[in-house]
Amino acid sequence: MKDTIEIRWHGRGGQGTVTAAKVxxxxxxxxxxxxxxxxxxxxxxxxxxxxxxxxxxxKELRMHCPVLNPYIVSVxxxxxxxxxxxxxxxxxxxxxxxxxxxxxxxxxxxxxxxxGQKVFTIDATKIAIECIxxxxxxxxxxxxxxxxxxLVSLEHLLEDVKKSFGKKFSQKIIDGNIEAARRGYEExxxx
Amino acid sequence: MAKIAAATGNEAVANAxxxxxxxxxxxxxxxxxxxxxxxxxxxxxDGKVKTEVILVESEHSAMSACVGASAAGGRVVTATSSQGLxxxxxxxxxxxxxxxxxxxxxxxxxxxxxxNIHGDHSDAMGARDAGWVQLWSENAQEAYxxxxxxxxxxxxxxxxxxAMTCMDGFIISHSIERIEYLDDDAVKNxxxxxxxVNPLLDLGHPVSYGPLILPxxxxxxxxxxxxxxSKVAKVVLDVAKDFEKISGRKYGLFxxxxxxxxxxxxxxxxxxxxxxxxxxxxxxxxxxxxGLLKPRLYRPFPYKEIADALKHLKAICVLDRADAFGxxxxxxxxxxxxxxxxxxxxxxxxxxxxGLGGRDYLPxxxxxxxxxxxxxxxxxxxxxxxxxxxxRE
Numbered sequence: 038m039k040d041t042i043e044i045r046w047h048g049r050g051g052q053g054t055v056t057a058a059k060v061x062x063x064x065x066x067x068x069x070x071x072x073x074x075x076x077x078x079x080x081x082x083x084x085x086x087x088x089x090x091x092x093x094x095x096k097e098l099r100m101h102c103p104v105l106n107p108y109i110v111s112v113x114x115x116x117x118x119x120x121x122x123x124x125x126x127x128x129x130x131x132x133x134x135x136x137x138x139x140x141x142x143x144x145x146x147x148x149x150x151x152x153g154q155k156v157f158t159i160d161a162t163k164i165a166i167e168c169i170x171x172x173x174x175x176x177x178x179x180x181x182x183x184x185x186x187x188l189v190s191l192e193h194l195l196e197d198v199k200k201s202f203g204k205k206f207s208q209k210i211i212d213g214n215i216e217a218a219r220r221g222y223e224e225x226x227x228x
Numbered sequence: 229m230a231k232i233a234a235a236t237g238n239e240a241v242a243n244a245x246x247x248x249x250x251x252x253x254x255x256x257x258x259x260x261x262x263x264x265x266x267x268x269x270x271x272x273x274d275g276k277v278k279t280e281v282i283l284v285e286s287e288h289s290a291m292s293a294c295v296g297a298s299a300a301g302g303r304v305v306t307a308t309s310s311q312g313l314x315x316x317x318x319x320x321x322x323x324x325x326x327x328x329x330x331x332x333x334x335x336x337x338x339x340x341x342x343x344n345i346h347g348d349h350s351d352a353m354g355a356r357d358a359g360w361v362q363l364w365s366e367n368a369q370e371a372y373x374x375x376x377x378x379x380x381x382x383x384x385x386x387x388x389x390x391a392m393t394c395m396d397g398f399i400i401s402h403s404i405e406r407i408e409y410l411d412d413d414a415v416k417n418x419x420x421x422x423x424x425v426n427p428l429l430d431l432g433h434p435v436s437y438g439p440l441i442l443p444x445x446x447x448x449x450x451x452x453x454x455x456x457x458s459k460v461a462k463v464v465l466d467v468a469k470d471f472e473k474i475s476g477r478k479y480g481l482f483x484x485x486x487x488x489x490x491x492x493x494x495x496x497x498x499x500x501x502x503x504x505x506x507x508x509x510x511x512x513x514x515x516x517x518x519g520l521l522k523p524r525l526y527r528p529f530p531y532k533e534i535a536d537a538l539k540h541l542k543a544i545c546v547l548d549r550a551d552a553f554g555x556x557x558x559x560x561x562x563x564x565x566x567x568x569x570x571x572x573x574x575x576x577x578x579x580x581x582x583g584l585g586g587r588d589y590l591p592x593x594x595x596x597x598x599x600x601x602x603x604x605x606x607x608x609x610x611x612x613x614x615x616x617x618x619x620r621e
């Protein structure tokens with residue numbers, strides 16, 4: 038495992054991308070690790086493209102600037118693939134996790150990834166609609182990112198989803214999100 | 229047992245204020261105020277803290293209410309940012325001139341126009357000579373720790389001056405990091421009880437605050453203020469020693485990083501210091517002796533101590549996240565230049581203005597500064613004393 042794991046999230050306002058980065062940071066605190074989670078601040082508008090970042094490390098995190106060379110790129114909205122170069126700055130061994138119903142092979146071609154880079158796909162929006170009743174793909178995306186990075190155990194992540202969503206939402210929504218995160222973990226596909 | 233959490237800088241400082249449990253908090257509740265005061269107000273609503281919150285119609289009123297509450301005898305806090313601090317400016321001097329130990333976290337953000345509320349030091353730099361103590365913080369942990377220590381410094385019987393604790397807007401205030409909270413009891417015991425020595429509300433001993441002082445005494449007051457300021461550094465160090473006992477974390481007047489054997493150095497405030505330290509490690513790996521100094525106590529500025537820490541260097545780049553117009557240099561540069569002026573052998577100094585209005589400070593900017601310092605140390609030649617970096621030409 039690398040010293041510091043750097044993650045870049047691409048989403049649109051209103052999809053819970055920033056919340057996903059926050060929940061992941063919280064879950065990764067275990068084992069004495071240092072964490073960061075922060076969005077790129079701009080005018081906050083539903084539907085507008087946004088980025089959020091995570092750093093996770095056993096060492097103190099002193100860098101206070103956006104992640105420029107992500108090892109993990111999590112694309113919460115696949116329509117962004119047409120307008121934003123999500124591969125920009127990604128490491129040679131970067132892992133892409135994309136919310137799409139398409140095959141990993143198709144996304145790999147679309148992204149023109151390098152040989153050492155991996156592409157995973159997950160139909161997070163479909164899972165969200167089935168589990169929560171709304172197209173809020175952040176929980177299944179968290180499950181998928183958790184699976185491919187192995188940063189925290191699924192149980193630990195679900196605990197944190199419960200804790201974070203528990204502050205604001207009803208039991209039904211919390212249960213739906215936990216189920217969605219679990220399915221994201223289980224259904225993510227590599228190609 | 230300390231509690232580890234992932235929290236934003238605002239959340240961390242709001243928790244520090246909750247743990248201190250001040251008597252009064254007067255604050256303006258709308259932008260440029262940040263969610264720090266919203267979080268603190270929630271603690272009050274939830275009964276987690278006994279503070280009386282006064283929501284006012286402007287920052288000018290916020291500071292005025294703080295002045296009144298502090299003179300009345302209370303332990304008083306507020307918080308602000310950007311234009312809010314600018315609007316307080318008049319009353320800042322009344323708080324300090326009246327020797328009221330108000331504690332105010334400041335989320336450093338830009339001044340208008342153009343309208344911008346992103347990370348920038350122009351707000352607090354504009355208030356640096358308002359007679360307040362200023363502590364600056366690199367990250368959420370330091371912002372939390374400095375806020376707790378600020379009460380002991382401000383309320384110390386040799387000082388009794390208001391104090392601001394500064395952290396970078398958004399970069400720290402709104403970003404989540406690992407933070408180690410002290411126990412509520414540990415903070416409570418550390419700050420202790422506050423006793424106003426001449427409270428307005430002590431009706432048995434009536435006192436006047438804010439009387440007219442004519443030319444026959446005004447200057448003596450001002451000089452006395454300066455005398456008090458000269459005692460702040462010692463108190464800051466004493467408080468830091470006590471704080472280390474409960475936290476295990478060391479604080480000084482400033483932090484040095486790989487500076488003792490360095491030949492070239494960067495001087496920089498707040499969050500950008502962290503990014504610079506990582507870059508310094510890279511250059512050290514290549515055999516380049518670079519170091520860093522990050523001021524913590526910015527007012528009163530420890531001129532002599534900082535000069536002693538920097539004078540052995542060949543070249544220094546002072547990076548400012550605030551500009552000074554009118555042909556001048558960045559405020560930090562001016563202070564560093566002043567501190568080194570009296571040294572026989574002086575390092576060559578250059579000034580870079582960076583990160584205004586939230587422009588990212590990236591590792592490449594620190595690299596650029598260090599590469600230039602290497603060249604200056606070799607040749608002694610400076611191409612420009614003041615330059616803007618990370619800016620479109």
